[in-house]
Each structure stands twice: as structure tokens, then as C-alpha cells.
Amino acid sequence: MQSIVLLMWLALCTEQDVRERQVSDLLTLGVGGAALIWLFITGHSWLGAEASDAGWGLAIVMLLTLPGYMLGRLGASDVKLLAALALASSHHYVLGTFIGAGVTVVVWMMFRRRLWTLLNPKVKKRLQALAQQLNDKQPFVPYVIAGFLLTSVWIQ
Template sequence: MQSIVLLLWLALCAEQDVRERQVANTLTIGAATCALAYLFTTGHTWIGADASEGGWALALVMLLTLPGYMLGHVGAGDVKLLAALALATDKMHVLGTFIGAGVALVIWLMSRRWLWSLLSLRVKKRLTQLREASSSKQPFAPFLLAGFLLAAVWIQ
């Protein structure tokens, strides 16, 4: 059940990132605040891992994202989204999400022309930010969603 809630939250973040090229602070900071409050009141993360796992996951996220943020390769919304995810999960989910997002991004970049041709016109209008000609910088939250889904299936 907890993974379903996280998937729904990530789906909202991904949809907003695709459409508006940013993730709202209400989604990222709000989720991080809820995850932190849950962590302090229960002593474990949203998925049931020990509180120290959530802390290590947050440290791992900061280690992996802050250099990319400082170099302009990762957006602030992505850093906050991953920080909230870390506080709600554990190291395995965070690493699995990173690896899965990387795999999904590579697959998308290699096959986007073919995949784009398969989409209906209605879906294409909704996902214009993912179109090849729209930008050289891809929204990252949809790939984080795919990565979390892959990680959740792999871990469970």
C-alpha cells in the first residue's frame, strides 16, 4: 500500500514536470515534511525501514544529486523530490530508483523517435515537452517514476 501511495505521488510529480518543466514545492517539500513527520513520530520510514535507513538514503541522495545541481544538470525540483523519496523509503529504493531512471532515460533516448510514432495525437499533445525537438534537456521526474516502479518490483 505504501508503494502505491509513493507511485501516485511520483506520477503527479512526473506529470507536472512534463507539462510545466518544474515540480511544485507543494509536492516536493510537502511530501518531505510528511515523510519527516512520519519518521519522527513512528521511528521508521513510510515503507517500514529503520529511521537510520531513511537518513542514509537522504545522505546518498545529497551525494548523488548536489554535484549535478551545482553543475546545472539536475534541477532543484528533482533534488527535493529525491530527498522526499529518501525520507520515505530506504537506500535500496533510492539506489534502485537512480539505476532504473538511468536505464529508462537511456532507453527513451535511444528509441524515442520510434516510441513517439506509436503514440496517439492526444498523448503527443500532452507530452510535448518530451518531444525530441522541444528541448535538449529532458524532464527527469518521469524517469524517476519509471525507476521507482522498476525498483519496487525488483525489491519486492
């Protein structure tokens, strides 16, 4: 059940990232703050991991995302989103999400032309309009949600 709530949150973040190329602080900091309060009250993360596992997840997120942020490859909202995800889950989910997101990026890069032909014409038109409006920065959260979904299936 908790994984479904996190998936719905990530779906909202994905939609906003695709549409606006950033995720609002209300979504990232709100969930991060709620996850932190949950950790302090219950002693475990939203997905049931020990507080130390969530702390390790946060440390891993900072280690893996801050260099990308400093180099301009990741936005601040991406770092905050992954930090909130770490506080709500554990280091296993964080590492799995990163690996799954990386695999998803590679698969998309390899097969995007073929996958594009399979899309519904209405979806193609919508995505093409978005790509023309803002083509300088690619959304990252769609890959994160795919990685989290793959990790959730793998772990559970």
C-alpha cells in the same frame, strides 16, 4: 499500499514536471516534511525501513544530486523530490530508483524514434506542443517514476 501512495505522488510530480518543467514546493517539501514527521513519530520510514536506512538514502541522494544541481543538470525541485523519496523509503529504494532512472534514460534515447511511432496521435500532439514550448530543459521526474516502479517490482 504505501508504494502505491508514493507512485501516485510521483505521478502528480511527473505530470507537473512535464507540463511546467518544475515541481512545486508544496508537493516536494510537503511530502518530505510528512515523511520526516513520520520517521520521528514511528521510528521507521513510510515503506517500513529503519530510520537509519532512510538517513542513508538521504545521504546518497545528496551525494548523487548536489553535483548535478551545481552543474545545472538538475533543478532544485528534482533534488527536493529525491530527498523526500529517500525519507519516505530507504537507501535500497533510492539506489534502485537511480539505477532504474538511468536505464530508462538509456532505453528512451535508444528507442525514442520507434516508441514515438507507437504513441496515440492525441498524445503525440500534446507532447509535441509541450516540446515546442519548453525545449531547453528536459523533465527528469518521468525517469524517476519509471526507476521507482522498477525498483518496487524488484524489491517486492
